[in-house]
Amino acid sequence: MNTADMQRRITDAVDDAFDRQMETTKQFSAIPSTRGAEGPCQDMMHDLLRVRGYEVDDWHINTDDLKDLRGYGPIEHDFSHARTVVGTYRPTRDAGRSLILQGHCDVVPAGPLDMWDTPPFTPTIKDGWLYGRGAGDMKSGTIAALYALDALHAAGLKPTARIHFQSVIEEESTGVGALSTIQRGYRADCCFIPEPTDAKLVRSQVGVIWFRLKVRGKPVHVFEAGAGANAIKAATYLVEALEELEEEWNRRAASDRHFKSVKHPINLNPGIIKGGDWASSVPAWCDVDCRIAVLPGWSIAEHQAEIVACVDAAAKKHPFLAQNPPTVEWSGFLSEGYELTGAEESEAVLRKAHEAVYGNPLKELAFTALTDTRFYGLNSNIPSLCFGAKAEAMHGFNERVEVESLRKTTRAIALFVADWCGVEPI
Ligand SMILES: [Zn+2]
Structure with missing residues:
Protein backbone atom coordinates (compact mmCIF):
# COMPACT_ATOMS: atom_id res chain seq x y z
CA MET A 1 0.00 0.00 0.00
CA GLN A 205 3.81 28.67 26.50
CA VAL A 206 3.67 30.57 29.75
CA GLY A 207 3.96 29.11 33.21
CA VAL A 208 1.61 30.10 36.01
CA ILE A 209 1.87 30.93 39.71
CA TRP A 210 -1.19 30.87 41.96
CA PHE A 211 -1.08 32.78 45.22
CA ARG A 212 -3.42 34.02 47.91
CA LEU A 213 -3.13 37.39 49.56
CA LYS A 214 -4.26 37.18 53.15
CA VAL A 215 -5.05 40.63 54.44
CA ARG A 216 -6.19 41.55 57.92
CA GLY A 217 -8.07 44.64 59.07
CA LYS A 218 -9.34 46.09 62.31
CA PRO A 219 -13.05 45.58 62.87
CA VAL A 220 -15.07 48.43 64.32
CA HIS A 221 -18.65 49.58 63.85
CA VAL A 222 -18.92 51.42 60.57
CA PHE A 223 -20.04 54.67 62.34
CA GLU A 224 -16.49 55.03 63.64
CA ALA A 225 -14.87 53.55 60.53
CA GLY A 226 -12.02 56.04 60.73
CA ALA A 227 -10.79 54.17 63.80
CA GLY A 228 -10.78 50.83 62.00
CA ALA A 229 -8.93 49.45 59.01
CA ASN A 230 -10.83 47.99 56.09
CA ALA A 231 -9.24 44.71 54.91
CA ILE A 232 -11.14 44.73 51.59
CA LYS A 233 -9.90 48.21 50.73
CA ALA A 234 -6.37 47.23 51.78
CA ALA A 235 -6.55 44.16 49.54
CA THR A 236 -7.54 46.37 46.60
CA TYR A 237 -4.55 48.57 47.35
CA LEU A 238 -2.25 45.50 47.24
CA VAL A 239 -3.74 44.28 43.96
CA GLU A 240 -2.97 47.69 42.46
CA ALA A 241 0.63 47.35 43.63
CA LEU A 242 0.79 43.90 42.02
CA GLU A 243 -0.48 45.40 38.75
CA GLU A 244 2.71 47.46 38.67
CA LEU A 245 4.70 44.23 39.02
CA GLU A 246 2.64 42.76 36.17
CA GLU A 247 3.65 45.70 33.94
CA GLU A 248 7.29 45.30 34.95
CA TRP A 249 7.17 41.60 33.95
CA ASN A 250 5.53 42.52 30.64
CA ARG A 251 8.41 44.91 29.94
CA ARG A 252 10.80 42.00 30.55
CA ALA A 253 8.75 39.80 28.23
CA ALA A 254 9.53 42.17 25.36
CA SER A 255 12.96 40.53 25.06
CA ASP A 256 11.60 36.97 24.84
CA ARG A 257 12.10 35.60 21.33
CA HIS A 258 8.63 34.07 21.07
CA PHE A 259 6.55 36.34 23.28
CA LYS A 260 7.93 39.67 22.08
CA SER A 261 5.28 39.58 19.34
CA VAL A 262 2.47 38.87 21.82
CA LYS A 263 0.75 41.90 23.30
CA HIS A 264 0.71 41.76 27.09
CA PRO A 265 1.57 38.06 27.58
CA ILE A 266 1.82 38.33 31.38
CA ASN A 267 -1.62 38.62 32.91
CA LEU A 268 -2.38 39.03 36.58
CA ASN A 269 -5.87 37.90 37.50
CA PRO A 270 -7.41 38.40 40.92
CA GLY A 271 -9.82 35.47 40.48
CA ILE A 272 -11.52 34.96 43.85
CA ILE A 273 -12.15 37.46 46.63
CA LYS A 274 -13.57 36.62 50.03
CA GLY A 275 -13.73 38.86 53.02
CA GLY A 276 -15.68 40.53 55.77
CA ASP A 277 -18.54 39.26 57.87
CA TRP A 278 -21.15 42.01 58.03
CA ALA A 279 -22.22 44.98 55.89
CA SER A 280 -22.09 47.33 58.88
CA SER A 281 -18.74 46.13 60.25
CA VAL A 282 -15.40 47.24 58.89
CA PRO A 283 -14.05 43.96 57.45
CA ALA A 284 -11.34 42.30 59.54
CA TRP A 285 -10.13 39.97 56.84
CA CYS A 286 -9.90 39.58 53.08
CA ASP A 287 -8.42 36.75 50.98
CA VAL A 288 -7.69 37.29 47.29
CA ASP A 289 -6.71 34.33 45.09
CA CYS A 290 -4.58 35.46 42.17
CA ARG A 291 -3.00 33.99 39.07
CA ILE A 292 0.00 35.45 37.26
CA ALA A 293 2.01 34.14 34.33
CA VAL A 294 5.76 33.70 33.88
CA LEU A 295 7.66 33.01 30.66
CA PRO A 296 9.78 29.99 29.73
CA GLY A 297 13.16 30.11 31.42
CA TRP A 298 11.94 32.29 34.30
CA SER A 299 12.64 30.78 37.70
CA ILE A 300 9.53 30.09 39.76
CA ALA A 301 11.36 30.62 43.07
CA GLU A 302 12.74 34.01 41.99
CA HIS A 303 9.35 35.18 40.79
CA GLN A 304 7.67 33.97 43.98
CA ALA A 305 10.20 36.10 45.86
CA GLU A 306 9.36 39.13 43.68
CA ILE A 307 5.66 38.74 44.46
CA VAL A 308 6.38 38.62 48.19
CA ALA A 309 8.75 41.61 47.94
CA CYS A 310 6.15 43.62 46.01
CA VAL A 311 3.47 42.93 48.64
CA ASP A 312 5.89 43.72 51.49
CA ALA A 313 7.02 47.01 49.93
CA ALA A 314 3.44 48.15 49.34
CA ALA A 315 2.44 47.15 52.88
CA LYS A 316 5.26 49.24 54.37
CA LYS A 317 3.76 52.36 52.75
CA HIS A 318 0.29 51.66 54.15
CA PRO A 319 -0.67 53.00 57.60
CA PHE A 320 -2.37 49.85 58.88
CA LEU A 321 -0.62 47.13 56.82
CA ALA A 322 2.79 48.44 57.87
CA GLN A 323 1.95 47.30 61.42
CA ASN A 324 -0.13 44.29 60.36
CA PRO A 325 1.67 42.84 57.35
CA PRO A 326 -0.34 40.72 54.91
CA THR A 327 0.87 37.24 54.00
CA VAL A 328 1.18 35.43 50.69
CA GLU A 329 0.22 31.74 50.41
CA TRP A 330 0.95 29.47 47.45
CA SER A 331 -2.44 28.06 46.49
CA GLY A 332 -1.93 25.90 43.40
CA PHE A 333 0.16 26.20 40.22
CA LEU A 334 3.90 26.69 40.62
CA SER A 335 4.50 25.96 36.96
CA GLU A 336 7.34 26.91 34.72
ZN1 LIG B 1 -6.99 22.40 28.74
Whole structure:
Protein backbone atom coordinates (compact mmCIF):
# COMPACT_ATOMS: atom_id res chain seq x y z
CA MET A 1 0.00 0.00 0.00
CA ASN A 2 1.48 3.38 -0.89
CA THR A 3 1.39 6.36 1.45
CA ALA A 4 -1.50 8.14 -0.25
CA ASP A 5 -3.64 4.99 -0.20
CA MET A 6 -2.86 4.41 3.43
CA GLN A 7 -3.64 8.02 4.34
CA ARG A 8 -6.96 7.79 2.54
CA ARG A 9 -7.89 4.56 4.30
CA ILE A 10 -7.11 6.12 7.66
CA THR A 11 -8.95 9.40 7.07
CA ASP A 12 -11.94 7.51 5.62
CA ALA A 13 -12.01 5.42 8.80
CA VAL A 14 -12.07 8.64 10.86
CA ASP A 15 -15.03 9.90 8.81
CA ASP A 16 -16.89 6.57 9.07
CA ALA A 17 -16.79 6.68 12.87
CA PHE A 18 -17.19 10.42 13.27
CA ASP A 19 -20.86 10.38 14.32
CA ARG A 20 -20.01 7.86 17.04
CA GLN A 21 -17.03 9.99 18.05
CA MET A 22 -19.32 12.99 18.52
CA GLU A 23 -21.72 10.89 20.60
CA THR A 24 -18.86 9.79 22.87
CA THR A 25 -17.63 13.39 23.07
CA LYS A 26 -21.08 14.52 24.18
CA GLN A 27 -21.31 11.77 26.82
CA PHE A 28 -17.86 12.66 28.13
CA SER A 29 -18.64 16.40 28.16
CA ALA A 30 -21.93 15.83 29.98
CA ILE A 31 -20.07 14.78 33.14
CA PRO A 32 -19.60 17.82 35.42
CA SER A 33 -15.98 16.98 36.21
CA THR A 34 -14.92 20.09 38.07
CA ARG A 35 -12.01 19.80 40.49
CA GLY A 36 -12.56 16.98 42.95
CA ALA A 37 -15.43 15.51 40.87
CA GLU A 38 -13.47 13.91 38.03
CA GLY A 39 -14.18 10.34 39.18
CA PRO A 40 -17.04 9.54 36.77
CA CYS A 41 -14.97 10.85 33.84
CA GLN A 42 -12.09 8.62 34.85
CA ASP A 43 -14.52 5.67 35.17
CA MET A 44 -15.83 6.33 31.67
CA MET A 45 -12.31 6.58 30.27
CA HIS A 46 -11.30 3.40 32.07
CA ASP A 47 -14.21 1.57 30.38
CA LEU A 48 -13.55 3.09 26.94
CA LEU A 49 -9.95 1.89 27.12
CA ARG A 50 -10.76 -1.53 28.55
CA VAL A 51 -13.35 -2.45 25.89
CA ARG A 52 -10.80 -1.53 23.26
CA GLY A 53 -8.29 -3.97 24.72
CA TYR A 54 -5.83 -1.54 26.30
CA GLU A 55 -4.01 -2.63 29.44
CA VAL A 56 -5.54 -0.25 31.98
CA ASP A 57 -3.67 1.21 34.97
CA ASP A 58 -6.07 3.13 37.24
CA TRP A 59 -4.59 4.40 40.50
CA HIS A 60 -5.13 6.82 43.35
CA ILE A 61 -2.66 9.70 43.39
CA ASN A 62 -0.58 9.96 46.52
CA THR A 63 0.67 13.54 46.77
CA ASP A 64 3.43 12.48 49.19
CA ASP A 65 5.08 10.75 46.23
CA LEU A 66 4.97 13.93 44.17
CA LYS A 67 5.91 16.72 46.56
CA ASP A 68 9.58 16.81 45.67
CA LEU A 69 9.13 16.61 41.91
CA ARG A 70 9.76 19.58 39.67
CA GLY A 71 6.58 21.57 39.03
CA TYR A 72 4.55 20.27 41.98
CA GLY A 73 1.85 22.71 43.12
CA PRO A 74 0.27 22.48 46.58
CA ILE A 75 -3.16 20.83 46.87
CA GLU A 76 -5.64 22.40 49.26
CA HIS A 77 -8.76 20.26 48.77
CA ASP A 78 -9.69 16.66 49.62
CA PHE A 79 -7.55 14.59 47.31
CA SER A 80 -8.38 11.12 48.62
CA HIS A 81 -10.38 10.17 45.49
CA ALA A 82 -8.00 11.63 42.91
CA ARG A 83 -7.05 9.11 40.21
CA THR A 84 -5.09 8.81 37.02
CA VAL A 85 -6.06 6.39 34.23
CA VAL A 86 -3.57 5.14 31.65
CA GLY A 87 -4.36 2.65 28.89
CA THR A 88 -1.34 1.04 27.29
CA TYR A 89 -1.12 -0.49 23.86
CA ARG A 90 1.76 -2.93 23.41
CA PRO A 91 2.75 -3.86 19.88
CA THR A 92 3.40 -7.44 18.90
CA ARG A 93 6.41 -6.21 16.95
CA ASP A 94 8.17 -3.20 18.47
CA ALA A 95 9.72 -1.33 15.57
CA GLY A 96 8.68 2.32 15.81
CA ARG A 97 8.80 5.25 18.20
CA SER A 98 6.71 5.17 21.36
CA LEU A 99 4.08 7.78 22.18
CA ILE A 100 2.12 9.30 25.05
CA LEU A 101 -1.29 10.67 24.08
CA GLN A 102 -2.78 12.70 26.89
CA GLY A 103 -5.88 14.65 27.79
CA HIS A 104 -7.16 16.21 31.00
CA CYS A 105 -10.74 15.59 32.07
CA ASP A 106 -11.03 18.28 34.76
CA VAL A 107 -12.98 21.39 33.79
CA VAL A 108 -13.27 24.83 35.36
CA PRO A 109 -16.54 25.83 37.09
CA ALA A 110 -19.41 26.78 34.80
CA GLY A 111 -20.18 30.10 36.55
CA PRO A 112 -23.72 31.51 36.69
CA LEU A 113 -25.94 29.13 34.70
CA ASP A 114 -28.23 31.90 33.45
CA MET A 115 -25.37 33.29 31.38
CA TRP A 116 -25.26 30.14 29.23
CA ASP A 117 -27.53 29.82 26.17
CA THR A 118 -27.66 26.03 26.72
CA PRO A 119 -26.89 24.27 30.01
CA PRO A 120 -23.10 23.78 30.37
CA PHE A 121 -23.34 20.04 31.02
CA THR A 122 -25.95 19.33 28.34
CA PRO A 123 -23.64 19.25 25.32
CA THR A 124 -25.49 20.62 22.31
CA ILE A 125 -24.54 20.89 18.64
CA LYS A 126 -25.69 24.12 17.00
CA ASP A 127 -24.56 25.71 13.73
CA GLY A 128 -21.53 23.45 13.44
CA TRP A 129 -20.30 23.95 16.99
CA LEU A 130 -20.52 21.68 20.03
CA TYR A 131 -21.37 23.74 23.12
CA GLY A 132 -20.62 22.75 26.70
CA ARG A 133 -18.20 23.26 29.58
CA GLY A 134 -15.12 21.22 28.75
CA ALA A 135 -16.29 20.47 25.20
CA GLY A 136 -13.41 22.57 23.91
CA ASP A 137 -10.97 22.40 26.83
CA MET A 138 -10.35 19.57 26.28
CA LYS A 139 -12.69 16.62 26.35
CA SER A 140 -13.25 16.68 22.59
CA GLY A 141 -9.48 16.47 22.10
CA THR A 142 -9.10 13.43 24.35
CA ILE A 143 -11.92 11.61 22.57
CA ALA A 144 -10.43 12.64 19.20
CA ALA A 145 -7.17 10.94 20.17
CA LEU A 146 -9.05 7.81 21.21
CA TYR A 147 -10.95 7.65 17.91
CA ALA A 148 -7.76 8.39 15.97
CA LEU A 149 -6.34 5.14 17.34
CA ASP A 150 -9.65 3.39 16.55
CA ALA A 151 -9.37 4.60 12.96
CA LEU A 152 -6.03 2.87 12.50
CA HIS A 153 -7.61 -0.37 13.62
CA ALA A 154 -10.64 0.14 11.39
CA ALA A 155 -8.26 0.75 8.48
CA GLY A 156 -6.76 -2.69 9.11
CA LEU A 157 -3.58 -1.36 10.71
CA LYS A 158 -1.86 -1.73 14.05
CA PRO A 159 0.89 0.51 15.46
CA THR A 160 4.37 -0.97 15.83
CA ALA A 161 5.30 0.97 18.96
CA ARG A 162 4.09 1.31 22.52
CA ILE A 163 1.35 3.88 23.16
CA HIS A 164 0.22 5.21 26.55
CA PHE A 165 -3.20 6.82 26.47
CA GLN A 166 -3.30 9.01 29.60
CA SER A 167 -6.36 10.62 31.15
CA VAL A 168 -5.35 13.06 33.88
CA ILE A 169 -6.93 15.51 36.31
CA GLU A 170 -5.79 18.80 37.91
CA GLU A 171 -4.61 20.37 34.66
CA GLU A 172 -6.56 23.50 35.55
CA SER A 173 -5.10 24.02 39.02
CA THR A 174 -1.80 22.28 39.81
CA GLY A 175 -0.85 19.79 37.10
CA VAL A 176 -0.29 16.98 39.61
CA GLY A 177 -2.30 14.57 37.42
CA ALA A 178 0.29 14.77 34.66
CA LEU A 179 3.04 14.75 37.26
CA SER A 180 1.66 11.48 38.66
CA THR A 181 2.18 9.70 35.32
CA ILE A 182 5.85 10.67 35.41
CA GLN A 183 6.17 9.53 39.02
CA ARG A 184 4.50 6.24 38.03
CA GLY A 185 7.19 5.75 35.40
CA TYR A 186 5.42 6.38 32.09
CA ARG A 187 7.84 7.49 29.40
CA ALA A 188 7.83 7.63 25.60
CA ASP A 189 9.78 9.08 22.70
CA CYS A 190 7.19 11.82 22.28
CA CYS A 191 4.13 13.22 24.03
CA PHE A 192 1.13 14.66 22.18
CA ILE A 193 -1.60 16.66 23.92
CA PRO A 194 -4.60 17.66 21.76
CA GLU A 195 -5.62 20.85 23.55
CA PRO A 196 -7.59 23.23 21.31
CA THR A 197 -4.99 25.28 19.40
CA ASP A 198 -6.87 25.96 16.16
CA ALA A 199 -4.60 23.57 14.27
CA LYS A 200 -1.42 25.35 15.34
CA LEU A 201 1.60 23.88 17.07
CA VAL A 202 2.34 25.47 20.44
CA ARG A 203 5.96 26.57 20.26
CA SER A 204 6.15 28.33 23.57
CA GLN A 205 3.81 28.67 26.50
CA VAL A 206 3.67 30.57 29.75
CA GLY A 207 3.96 29.11 33.21
CA VAL A 208 1.61 30.10 36.01
CA ILE A 209 1.87 30.93 39.71
CA TRP A 210 -1.19 30.87 41.96
CA PHE A 211 -1.08 32.78 45.22
CA ARG A 212 -3.42 34.02 47.91
CA LEU A 213 -3.13 37.39 49.56
CA LYS A 214 -4.26 37.18 53.15
CA VAL A 215 -5.05 40.63 54.44
CA ARG A 216 -6.19 41.55 57.92
CA GLY A 217 -8.07 44.64 59.07
CA LYS A 218 -9.34 46.09 62.31
CA PRO A 219 -13.05 45.58 62.87
CA VAL A 220 -15.07 48.43 64.32
CA HIS A 221 -18.65 49.58 63.85
CA VAL A 222 -18.92 51.42 60.57
CA PHE A 223 -20.04 54.67 62.34
CA GLU A 224 -16.49 55.03 63.64
CA ALA A 225 -14.87 53.55 60.53
CA GLY A 226 -12.02 56.04 60.73
CA ALA A 227 -10.79 54.17 63.80
CA GLY A 228 -10.78 50.83 62.00
CA ALA A 229 -8.93 49.45 59.01
CA ASN A 230 -10.83 47.99 56.09
CA ALA A 231 -9.24 44.71 54.91
CA ILE A 232 -11.14 44.73 51.59
CA LYS A 233 -9.90 48.21 50.73
CA ALA A 234 -6.37 47.23 51.78
CA ALA A 235 -6.55 44.16 49.54
CA THR A 236 -7.54 46.37 46.60
CA TYR A 237 -4.55 48.57 47.35
CA LEU A 238 -2.25 45.50 47.24
CA VAL A 239 -3.74 44.28 43.96
CA GLU A 240 -2.97 47.69 42.46
CA ALA A 241 0.63 47.35 43.63
CA LEU A 242 0.79 43.90 42.02
CA GLU A 243 -0.48 45.40 38.75
CA GLU A 244 2.71 47.46 38.67
CA LEU A 245 4.70 44.23 39.02
CA GLU A 246 2.64 42.76 36.17
CA GLU A 247 3.65 45.70 33.94
CA GLU A 248 7.29 45.30 34.95
CA TRP A 249 7.17 41.60 33.95
CA ASN A 250 5.53 42.52 30.64
CA ARG A 251 8.41 44.91 29.94
CA ARG A 252 10.80 42.00 30.55
CA ALA A 253 8.75 39.80 28.23
CA ALA A 254 9.53 42.17 25.36
CA SER A 255 12.96 40.53 25.06
CA ASP A 256 11.60 36.97 24.84
CA ARG A 257 12.10 35.60 21.33
CA HIS A 258 8.63 34.07 21.07
CA PHE A 259 6.55 36.34 23.28
CA LYS A 260 7.93 39.67 22.08
CA SER A 261 5.28 39.58 19.34
CA VAL A 262 2.47 38.87 21.82
CA LYS A 263 0.75 41.90 23.30
CA HIS A 264 0.71 41.76 27.09
CA PRO A 265 1.57 38.06 27.58
CA ILE A 266 1.82 38.33 31.38
CA ASN A 267 -1.62 38.62 32.91
CA LEU A 268 -2.38 39.03 36.58
CA ASN A 269 -5.87 37.90 37.50
CA PRO A 270 -7.41 38.40 40.92
CA GLY A 271 -9.82 35.47 40.48
CA ILE A 272 -11.52 34.96 43.85
CA ILE A 273 -12.15 37.46 46.63
CA LYS A 274 -13.57 36.62 50.03
CA GLY A 275 -13.73 38.86 53.02
CA GLY A 276 -15.68 40.53 55.77
CA ASP A 277 -18.54 39.26 57.87
CA TRP A 278 -21.15 42.01 58.03
CA ALA A 279 -22.22 44.98 55.89
CA SER A 280 -22.09 47.33 58.88
CA SER A 281 -18.74 46.13 60.25
CA VAL A 282 -15.40 47.24 58.89
CA PRO A 283 -14.05 43.96 57.45
CA ALA A 284 -11.34 42.30 59.54
CA TRP A 285 -10.13 39.97 56.84
CA CYS A 286 -9.90 39.58 53.08
CA ASP A 287 -8.42 36.75 50.98
CA VAL A 288 -7.69 37.29 47.29
CA ASP A 289 -6.71 34.33 45.09
CA CYS A 290 -4.58 35.46 42.17
CA ARG A 291 -3.00 33.99 39.07
CA ILE A 292 0.00 35.45 37.26
CA ALA A 293 2.01 34.14 34.33
CA VAL A 294 5.76 33.70 33.88
CA LEU A 295 7.66 33.01 30.66
CA PRO A 296 9.78 29.99 29.73
CA GLY A 297 13.16 30.11 31.42
CA TRP A 298 11.94 32.29 34.30
CA SER A 299 12.64 30.78 37.70
CA ILE A 300 9.53 30.09 39.76
CA ALA A 301 11.36 30.62 43.07
CA GLU A 302 12.74 34.01 41.99
CA HIS A 303 9.35 35.18 40.79
CA GLN A 304 7.67 33.97 43.98
CA ALA A 305 10.20 36.10 45.86
CA GLU A 306 9.36 39.13 43.68
CA ILE A 307 5.66 38.74 44.46
CA VAL A 308 6.38 38.62 48.19
CA ALA A 309 8.75 41.61 47.94
CA CYS A 310 6.15 43.62 46.01
CA VAL A 311 3.47 42.93 48.64
CA ASP A 312 5.89 43.72 51.49
CA ALA A 313 7.02 47.01 49.93
CA ALA A 314 3.44 48.15 49.34
CA ALA A 315 2.44 47.15 52.88
CA LYS A 316 5.26 49.24 54.37
CA LYS A 317 3.76 52.36 52.75
CA HIS A 318 0.29 51.66 54.15
CA PRO A 319 -0.67 53.00 57.60
CA PHE A 320 -2.37 49.85 58.88
CA LEU A 321 -0.62 47.13 56.82
CA ALA A 322 2.79 48.44 57.87
CA GLN A 323 1.95 47.30 61.42
CA ASN A 324 -0.13 44.29 60.36
CA PRO A 325 1.67 42.84 57.35
CA PRO A 326 -0.34 40.72 54.91
CA THR A 327 0.87 37.24 54.00
CA VAL A 328 1.18 35.43 50.69
CA GLU A 329 0.22 31.74 50.41
CA TRP A 330 0.95 29.47 47.45
CA SER A 331 -2.44 28.06 46.49
CA GLY A 332 -1.93 25.90 43.40
CA PHE A 333 0.16 26.20 40.22
CA LEU A 334 3.90 26.69 40.62
CA SER A 335 4.50 25.96 36.96
CA GLU A 336 7.34 26.91 34.72
CA GLY A 337 6.82 27.99 31.15
CA TYR A 338 7.82 25.60 28.39
CA GLU A 339 9.41 26.16 25.03
CA LEU A 340 9.25 23.23 22.64
CA THR A 341 12.83 22.41 21.62
CA GLY A 342 14.65 19.29 20.47
CA ALA A 343 11.49 17.97 18.85
CA GLU A 344 12.53 18.22 15.21
CA GLU A 345 11.69 14.57 14.50
CA SER A 346 8.18 14.64 15.90
CA GLU A 347 7.51 18.12 14.54
CA ALA A 348 8.41 16.93 11.04
CA VAL A 349 5.92 14.08 11.38
CA LEU A 350 3.20 16.47 12.56
CA ARG A 351 3.97 18.86 9.70
CA LYS A 352 3.47 16.05 7.20
CA ALA A 353 0.21 14.96 8.82
CA HIS A 354 -1.00 18.54 8.96
CA GLU A 355 -0.16 19.19 5.31
CA ALA A 356 -2.01 16.02 4.25
CA VAL A 357 -5.18 17.00 6.14
CA TYR A 358 -5.27 20.80 5.87
CA GLY A 359 -3.40 21.31 2.60
CA ASN A 360 -1.26 24.11 4.01
CA PRO A 361 1.84 24.44 6.22
CA LEU A 362 1.61 24.08 10.00
CA LYS A 363 1.60 27.40 11.84
CA GLU A 364 3.05 27.99 15.30
CA LEU A 365 1.72 29.67 18.37
CA ALA A 366 3.08 31.40 21.49
CA PHE A 367 0.44 30.45 24.03
CA THR A 368 -0.54 32.73 26.92
CA ALA A 369 -2.06 29.81 28.85
CA LEU A 370 -0.31 26.72 30.12
CA THR A 371 -0.74 23.04 29.32
CA ASP A 372 0.57 19.79 30.79
CA THR A 373 3.23 19.54 28.07
CA ARG A 374 5.74 21.23 30.38
CA PHE A 375 6.06 18.17 32.61
CA TYR A 376 7.16 15.91 29.80
CA GLY A 377 9.48 18.47 28.26
CA LEU A 378 11.03 19.80 31.47
CA ASN A 379 10.93 16.81 33.83
CA SER A 380 11.62 13.96 31.47
CA ASN A 381 13.12 15.52 28.38
CA ILE A 382 10.29 14.10 26.27
CA PRO A 383 9.43 16.47 23.41
CA SER A 384 5.82 17.36 23.96
CA LEU A 385 3.55 18.58 21.17
CA CYS A 386 0.34 20.50 21.73
CA PHE A 387 -2.01 20.67 18.75
CA GLY A 388 -5.76 20.45 18.36
CA ALA A 389 -9.15 21.73 17.26
CA LYS A 390 -10.68 25.18 17.14
CA ALA A 391 -12.45 26.19 20.33
CA GLU A 392 -13.82 29.44 21.68
CA ALA A 393 -14.82 30.79 25.10
CA MET A 394 -12.74 28.28 27.06
CA HIS A 395 -13.33 29.08 30.75
CA GLY A 396 -16.15 31.44 29.62
CA PHE A 397 -19.84 31.14 28.87
CA ASN A 398 -21.02 29.15 25.85
CA GLU A 399 -17.68 27.33 25.55
CA ARG A 400 -17.66 25.62 22.18
CA VAL A 401 -15.58 23.60 19.75
CA GLU A 402 -16.02 23.62 15.99
CA VAL A 403 -17.15 20.20 14.83
CA GLU A 404 -15.37 20.16 11.45
CA SER A 405 -12.12 21.23 13.09
CA LEU A 406 -12.47 18.19 15.34
CA ARG A 407 -12.81 15.90 12.36
CA LYS A 408 -9.62 17.35 10.88
CA THR A 409 -7.77 17.14 14.20
CA THR A 410 -8.75 13.48 14.48
CA ARG A 411 -7.49 12.78 10.97
CA ALA A 412 -4.22 14.60 11.72
CA ILE A 413 -3.68 12.70 14.98
CA ALA A 414 -4.36 9.38 13.24
CA LEU A 415 -1.87 10.15 10.47
CA PHE A 416 0.65 11.36 13.02
CA VAL A 417 0.40 8.13 15.04
CA ALA A 418 0.65 5.97 11.90
CA ASP A 419 3.82 7.74 10.84
CA TRP A 420 5.42 8.23 14.27
CA CYS A 421 4.76 4.77 15.69
CA GLY A 422 4.74 2.96 12.37
CA VAL A 423 1.93 0.58 11.37
CA GLU A 424 1.61 -2.90 9.92
CA PRO A 425 -1.40 -4.89 8.70
CA ILE A 426 -3.48 -6.46 11.45
ZN1 LIG B 1 -6.99 22.40 28.74
